[in-house]
Amino acid sequence: MTFSSPNQPSQVAALLEGRRKVDVYEATGGAVTSQFAAHNLSLLPPIPPKSIIHDNACGAGTVSRKILSSKTPSGLKIHATDIDQVFLDALQSDVQKNSWPIDVSNQKSESLSFPDDHFTHSINNIGIFFTSSAGLDGAKEIYRTLQPGGTAVVNCWEDVTWLPPFALVHQALRPGKPYHAPPILWKDGQQIQKVMLEAGFSRANMKVEKSEAWAKTNDLRDWAEKSWTYLGGIGGWAETDGERWDEAVHLLVKHLLEQEGTKKVGEEVWMRASQWVVIATK
DSSP, X not given: OOOOOTTOOHHXXXXXXXXXXXXXXXXXXXXXXXXXXXXHHHTSOOOOTTOEEEEETOXXXXXXXXXXXXXXXXXXXXXXXXXXXXXXXXXXXHHHHHTOXXXXXXXXXXXXXXXXXXXXXXEEOSOGXXXXXXXXXXXXXXXXXXXXXXXXXXXXXXXXTTHHHHHHHHHHHSTTOOOOOOSSOOTTSHHHHHHHHHHTOOXXXXXXXXXXXXXXXXXXXXXXXXXXXXXXXXXXXXXXXXXXXXXXHHHHHHHHHHSTTEEEETTEEEEEEEEEEEEEXX
């Protein structure tokens, strides 16, 4: 996820060019979403042979890689979809190198090409809230493409230590410019349950829980710069952002260290994030 504009600083293009975009994501927020994926997969029964799995909004294949890192069931097939071709290309490269049983395609989560009742598992890791109609369109497609008795896994952020600092840096460097927060608040866990119920899943066949993960770094300035590169455009890049780049990164480091969810562990800085996860059976 990036936010481009005519004022995008040259530093952003330099850090996010080509495959670097994937590397920057994996080094920052991606490390946390990977922990979420591993936790959520651990909540499922062992995946049986001949399962057909949808890695929905797959990025560079975080969920697929976690599944294949354990003993792969015989006859397993994974369909990995996303709309960011750079991430898909990174996954496709590794699929070819390793002969993984993954079919990679560029598809929107709200309008999938798969037939009804197709998948045994549909797993969307930190992506449902990006879909249209406040997540409902994505949830409907999960329900439509899932086999009766199949399992859906969706999750969303509950709390993210590093997001409030982005708003503070925006206010300091872009005074008077609105900061466009997401229109639907997902942090109380109600919206993610609501869209799954409205899509067709029943409350009796849904399990809801929370868990936490930690972003860890021994070079907070580097972590902050990469994160600002990736997420600094949420509020819209300003003409002055390029020349004030170092100032923005310095402020972000300062505010990150002041957050309640940040702690020092030895030489590392740890920043807490937490998720809501819903596991639903069709």
